[in-house]
Amino acid sequence: MNDSPSTKNTYEGKAKTVEVLSDEKVRIIFTDRISAGDGAKLDTIPGKGKMNLTLSNRLMEVLEEAGIPTHLLERESETTIIARNLRILPVEVVVRNIAAGSFSRRYGVKEGEELAQPFVEFFVKDDKLHDPLIDRDVVVQMGLVPRDKLELVQARALQVNRVFTDYFSRGGMVLVDFKLEFGEDKEGHIWLADEISADSMRVWDAQTMEKLDKDRFRKDLGDVLAGYKVIMDRLDGIGGYSPEKQRMEVVVTIEPKHSVTNPGGEVTKRTLLNSGMGGIKDVRLGKTVNITVEDSSDPKWLDKLNQICKEILTNPMVETYTLGFR
Amino acid sequence: MSTIGVIRFPGTNNEWETVRALQSFGVEAKVVEHNQQIDDLDGIWLAGGFSYGDVLRAGAIAGASRIMKDISRSGRPVLGACNGFQILTEADLIEGALLPNTTTRFVCKWIYMTITENDSYLNELQGSTLRIPIAHFEGNFWSESTPENIVAKYSTRDGDAAPRANPNGSMDNIAGLSSNDGRMVGMMPHPERSCFKHQGSTDGRKIIQAFLKEVHG
Amino acid sequence: MATAEEEQVILKELGRKPTPGEMAMIDALWSEHCSYKSSKRWFNLFLTESERVKLGIGEGAGLLDVGDGYVVGIGLESHNHPSAVDPFNGAATGVGGIIRDIVSQGCRPVAVLDCLRFGFPDSPRQKLLLDQVVLGISSYGNCVGVPNLGGDLEFAEEFASNPLVNAMCVGVAKQDKIIRSVANEPGDLLLLFGSSTGRDGIGGVTFASEELDDTQQESRGSVQIGDPLTEKLLIDAVLELRDSDLLHGLQDLGGGGLACAAAEMAEKGGTGVRLELIKVPLREEGMQGWEILVSESQERMLAVLPEDNLQEALRIIESKELAWAVVGRVTEGRKFQAEYRGEVVADIPIDFTINGFPEPVREQGELRIETDDRPVVETDYLVAMLSDINIASKRPVFQQYDQHVQGNTVIPPGGDAGVIVLPNGKYLAMAAGTNSYLVSRNPLLGSALATLQIVRSVVCRGALPIGMVDSLNAGNPEKKDSYRQFVDAIRGVAEVSHKLEVPVVGGNVSLYNEADLDGERRRILPSPFVGIVGVVEEGEPIPDILHPDESAIVQIGVAPDFMAGSQFHRMFGGTGGEMRVQFELEQKLLKELIGSNYLAATDVGRGGLVTTLAKWAIRSDVGLRVKTEDTSIEFLWGENSPRYLIQVPINILETTLERLKETNIPAEVVAEVTEDRIFTFGKEYLLNQLREIWENPVNRALEI
Structure with missing residues (x-):
């Protein structure tokens, strides 16, 4: 949480309070506070904390079932949960299916226009700068998140989107966009963190396109809680929901080290030159391995993958590798 | 009588010719599957072929197998020919790596190799020039620095390790190497294919003889 | 694809329209590749x-x-x-x-x-x-x-x-x-093993029996992908099954896939088959019954075996980590029946699928044998020959x-x-x-x-x-x-x-x-x-490379009296003449060479006597001096006649020539082995130079 700490072991956020219980665990208290526009607008809505927790827990459980690891450990009370103690990554991840909000304003796209494919944006968490949009390269360059982790986070966000889009559509709702936060534990494993609730997503009625989320509050559209309750009721109405296990595709790109001769590259280079393509200095042949991971629910699978890359997929003496996720 | 195990991974294809070659020395030789135990073996031969189809890199998957850890721990003499050599380097039991030939084509031909001074059981053949066939796609030895445990170099008929005698681009004409303790030897040429008169050379017998001497202790 | 005539025959035999499975099967089995309908006769x-x-x-x-x-x-x-x-x-x-x-x-x-x-x-x-x-x-x-x-x-x-x-x-x-490719005994199981089945090669045999056209690059769907590792394991498995005497029949799945293998084995055994295609291990989703039936996925075999042998057979197959499935049984009644997800994919008489095609009428035209006589081009024939890609x-x-x-x-x-x-x-x-x-x-x-x-x-x-x-x-x-x-x-x-x-x-x-x-x-x-x-x-x-000892190269047999179809005629022209076959002399030379122990032997092949001698010298790295009495083009460069070259040590040359004469085999010395690495034919050629000339064309062909 980027939010300011109030005591040594307690952090007051805009809508939540976090108490550190141990190296492994924290308690998260869902308050009734509500804010928008970087806290420019603040209020309290009785019962909102409880409602948010219920919705967030419900969604996290669905994600866990779909094989997406989350910070949730147990529900402690109506307004508190016990979660993993994570270092929250300093970028927020926004997934968009339909143009709305800052996306519409920024690019002049009409609200409600469907995007060709789901789109992921990153926002750096910095209240003073009002959480600005940040380019992926800048995230990496500034050392906020390394490239492979950023890619993993993006792939995870798209997994979440696939699950939610399906889940919400069954309740007659359209998922317009939503925000996620991720954290990493001491071993560097990535978990979905924070809360996922009506506070952090835009949801419209599939028929009427009526807004059912926090936008009601942003634009003073009637009873905020009522909207939240509609989302909850509609999800309840689906009854038991069993999401599809989300696959992850990993691309291992293996490159020959520059200090090692690369006969395949040499021959290819000659071929290119003989074919009349000039201006070539060097050609090197490597390979890619595409791995479809059926179950990536335990973040430790990544450690295993790295180990296999070093021990089998590559010969570290003559090759290097990078991981990509999609 | 000593028992030599010829290890078979899926895709190994020199196992039976190797068994026949070893048996001609009067020792017991048998094919041992990669998922079997090696406790009863006195010597181990890693035969040629295409273990696991040589996907990824030649010998890579076999090199990471359990039996290679058992072999490493066993303390038994080991000879790896062709794919066996590739497996030994992939298992980090012998240094370096075997890259594709500089021609990027498979090469099958008769070569001469000369045994260099070394700390392995092949040292008794030091200075001998042997005529033995090769057949491989990845025999181009490479290491960051010239290795210390060279046992054989490609050479001319007269024992000159000249560049023109190099069939695959191998660093310093290296044809074979040993492990640091000299117990394991890997080489690209196929001694088991130059053991009988009909094969056109019996020079490979000298290599096998030296290996068996080490096995007998 | 079936011709209109064939379609009529099918309709008449079945009394109904064939199912897509039957049609795919007949397409495969009646293709030239499987049926030999134009060639069997x-x-x-x-x-x-x-x-x-x-x-x-x-x-x-x-x-x-x-x-x-x-x-x-x-x-x-x-x-x-x-x-x-x-x-x-x-x-x-x-x-x-x-x-x-x-x-x-x-x-x-x-x-x-x-x-x-x-x-x-x-x-x-x-x-x-x-x-x-x-x-x-x-x-x-x-x-x-x-x-x-x-x-x-x-x-x-x-x-x-x-x-x-x-x-x-x-x-x-x-x-x-x-092992025979036959299904003799009703009740036996049909065991498919090897690779799993995908869409590769669907329609491969019909594709092989049609002309390729400009769109061939797009036919890639019909090409199969090979997996040699699985093939190796499959071979190991079959040889173990063989040694344990577990099989009654076995056939490779090639053109026409499962349909072809099952139908051909049943036809030979006078039996039928019933297949449950749902059992076939698939590697692709959403495959239709007919696709499974005629898929040409590689590295698969269909075995026929009694139920009692199944467990032992599976132990062997599983030890090689191969996919397998019991896909059906041998039946009585000479019918090919296949079912998929409760639907009949095929139900058709076996004999009809194998032999029911109407034999197509094929007509032979007249061929004009052209003599193509031209003036002879003068050049260094030997160098030109060795550097030609077809001699190289x-x-x-x-x-x-x-x-x-x-x-x-x-x-x-x-x-x-x-x-x-x-x-x-x-x-x-x-x-x-x-x-x-x-x-x-x-x-x-x-x-x-x-x-x-x-x-x-x-x-x-x-x-x-x-x-x-x-x-x-x-x-x-x-x-x-x-x-x-x-x-x-x-x-x-x-x-x-x-x-x-x-x-x-x-x-x-x-x-x-x-x-x-x-x-x-x-x-x-x-x-x-x-x-x-x-x-x-x-x-x-008899060795195929020359021994370096002092010896002579003796030609046995005769030079041709025609040049038509020869490399020389193709490259340099001249009079072609009429081709001739001399079976009697072929037979006599064959008897002479079988069981003989000459130092080395070869036959006079493409490019004629001199080219053959030069290639032999290069391959053996042994010098030769060519000396022939007859210097006609036919003798030096003619090919396609019964003639061999044998290497005879000098000390028994006379007795050998005499013995050959006695058996009425024409024999004469055409070259002698020399100590230097030189090929002498009119002038001297260094073997190393000739080797480079001879090996260069194919090396260059492989340089992309």
């Missing part, structure tokens, strides 16, 4: 029987007795169309297919040979074809662990749009362990094949015939090829002469030819002249089989190797490939 021209023939034409391999309870299995197949579309995979799966044919008879594959034809390698496209086909053969054969023992390679413009890739495999088995050394190609794996190789490819040692200690010589240019000049006599050339290759190893397989590659049989070329080529091969008593034990036909491309009709040169094996019963094979 000619197979009775061949000599097909001998004391050694244990299994003739009709299954995966012909089986020949080589004594001591052993048989040798041979097969030869074309894979031309797939190789044209995807040269790497097409060639690789061609090798894989013929190896499985041999294995399915219970033989351990011990050698492969391949016959290749391309356009001249002076364009990137032809170079790439050559490179990729060789790479495909090499990567597959080497990985499976079967040595390459020979074959041939020829270039001609006519192959530019229809390259030929034919592969031969030789196997060995104990006679009491051979094929070592750069052979070197990419593992020639020694299995440890039995005695004489590697590159000379006349390859030789391996058999488990009974005897030697087996083998050669495969033809001379497409020669055949094209006169399909009848040319194919006889080209076949004799392969016979001689085996004979000069001192081996008695005991059997052959053929693979007849020609143009569209619906065209009269094309059909005549094809039939004449068969006649030529058949004549040799009778006259030299070499039975034909297996065959393959590849027609429709012609196409209209860019408005131009392109037809291949007719190429009746033959693969011949011979046995050295006693003693050692």
